[in-house]
Structure formats: C-alpha cells, structure tokens
Amino acid sequence: GENVEQHPSTLSVQEGDSAVIKCTYSDSASNYFPWYKQELGKRPQLIIDIRSNVGEKKDQRIAVTLNKTAKHFSLHITETQPEDSAVYFCASPRYNYTGANSKLTFGKGITLSVRP
Amino acid sequence: EAGVTQFPSHSVIEKGQTVTLRCDPISGHDNLYWYRRVMGKEIKFLLHFVKESKQDESGMPNNRFLAERTGGTYSTLKVQPAELEDSGVYFCASSPSGGTGEQYFGPGTRLTVT
Numbered sequence: 001g002e003n004v005e006q007h008p009s010t011l012s013v014q015e016g017d018s019a020v021i022k023c024t025y026s027d028s029a030s031n032y033f034p035w036y037k038q039e040l041g042k043r044p045q046l047i048i049d050i051r052s053n054v055g056e057k058k059d060q061r062i063a064v065t066l067n068k069t070a071k072h073f074s075l076h077i078t079e080t081q082p083e084d085s086a087v088y089f090c091a092s093p094r095y096n097y098t099g100a101n102s103k104l105t106f107g108k109g110i111t112l113s114v115r116p
Numbered sequence: 117e118a119g120v121t122q123f124p125s126h127s128v129i130e131k132g133q134t135v136t137l138r139c140d141p142i143s144g145h146d147n148l149y150w151y152r153r154v155m156g157k158e159i160k161f162l163l164h165f166v167k168e169s170k171q172d173e174s175g176m177p178n179n180r181f182l183a184e185r186t187g188g189t190y191s192t193l194k195v196q197p198a199e200l201e202d203s204g205v206y207f208c209a210s211s212p213s214g215g216t217g218e219q220y221f222g223p224g225t226r227l228t229v230t
Contacts, residue, residue, distance in 0.1 A: 004158075032217045043120075043221040044159070044207070089159060093217070101147055101211065103172060104219060106159040 002027040004092050006107035013080050015116050023090030023107055024072040030092040033066060033073045034104070039086045047088075048075070080114045087111050118142070120222035122208050128228045134196040137225045139208030141190070147171075147211040148191050149219060150183060154204040162206075165191060166213075177202075198229045 003026040013019045025033075031052035036044040050057045050064045050073065057064050063076040077084055087109045093102040121140045129135050141148045150162040161175040167188035176183070180199070185191040195202055205226050209219040 034217065036221075043223045045221065046218045049217065091159075094161075101166070101171075101213065101215075103149060103161040103164050103175070104151075104159075105161065106151075108156075108158040 002030065002092055002094055002105040004090060004105050004107045006088075006090055006110050008110060009108065010111045010113070012113040012115060015080060015082060015114050017080055019075075019077045019080055019084070019112055019114075021075045021088055021090070021110050021112070022072055023074065024070075025092045025105075026071065027092065027094075028068075028071065032093050033064070034091050035064060035075045036089045036091065036106075037086045038089065038109075044089060077112075080112075082114050082116050085112060085114045120208055120210050120220050122206075122222040122225050124225060125223065126226045126228075128230065129198055130230055131200055132197045134194065135198055135227060137193045137195075137206055137208075137227070139191045139193070139222055141208070141210030142212075142220055144212060145210035145220075146188070146213045147219075148185060149209045149211075150191070150193055151207040151209065152204050153207065153224075154201075159207065162193075195227070198227075200229050203227055203229045 005024050034049035037047045038044040061078045066073040089109045090107045091104040123138045148165040151159045153159045163183045164172040165185045182194045205224040207224045208222040211219045
C-alpha cells in the first residue's frame, strides 16, 4: 500500500526564518498532494495542495514543490510567524485519478514551533 | 456554510463499554470519511462512505467497530466493546463528488478508554 513519510518530525525556527518540510511517498500513481495544518485543539485544515502536472505552487508565504521522479514534495513557509506553529501533515490519495474521492494516506505529522 | 460537525467532542468510557460517535458532514457532500489519530502517530483512514454505501472499509480495525450512514446524511461510528487501544481522536471528513480533492475535516472526538 501507499507509504507516506515526513521529515523531520519536529522543527523549531526563529520568527522570520524559513521552514521546509519534506514528504516522500511510494505510490507512483499518486497525482494529488495536499498539506494540512492542525493547530492545537483544532481541526486539520488544507493549506495548499499540488497536482502532478505542475512542479510548484505558491500562495503568499506558503509554497509546495513536487519532484515526481524522486517521489517527494515539500512545504515551504517563508517569513515564519508564531501563528504558523502547528502540526503539519502531508498526504497522498490511496489511488484515484483525480484524488477527489479517495481516502488519504497521511504522514505522521511534523510539529513546527516558531520562536518569537 | 456550516462545516463538518462531530459529537461529542470528548468521551471517557471504561473498557468494555459502548460509545457512539456522530458526524454531520457539510450539506450536499456525498463522500464521508472516518479517520483516527492515536497520540503522536499519523492520521489513519478507517472508512469511506459514498452517500449511504460503504465505498471502502479497509481501515476498520476489527468487528468491534461499526459505521453507518443511513439516508446518506450523518454518520455514526460505534465501538462495542471498547478496548484501551481504541483511545485516540476520531476525525470525520467530507468532500463533494467531483470536487478538487480537498477533504473538509470536523473538529474530532477525543475518545479515552480507561
């Protein structure tokens, strides 16, 4: 089955610095790659996603890059702020052409701490 | 638009007891998913409904877990009898058919079995 791994498991950065979280997956058929953010005590929320027909996507301070050959995708957060502190999960659909209606296989999550 | 809601938010029960969790998806979402996160570990898939039908139940741990979605609206997940290893946060998510792929999560139910 699909195996999704995240590195590192914890990350601490100084406010204003950049943070990069990497995720690897095993299913070469996967073509949808979301990142979810879960703040303490709150629900996981999608913050950015990418499909396999593009290599990079940006949304303000957040970007995701995809390397299909190496089967990894990374979350980049620039100019980090204390409110970026949360657990970040990468995920991949089990199989499905569009990813719209399939279950997600999640990584273990990474706890990002932004020091003021 | 109201988001996905779950009830209760917390539940503490003794080993051997029964607990029923409820999820109300976003109105009109045909797809409903149950996930579980045991402390410190990944969010693991349990079950996927499309309307009232079970599309995929490959993640259900054993026959102590029973999920239903009568009428294709809200869903319940019953654990009977509960065991210590069932403790964790149970998330429900929903998505529309033909959507972008985003799954909208509920706030979760924290289940503690003592």
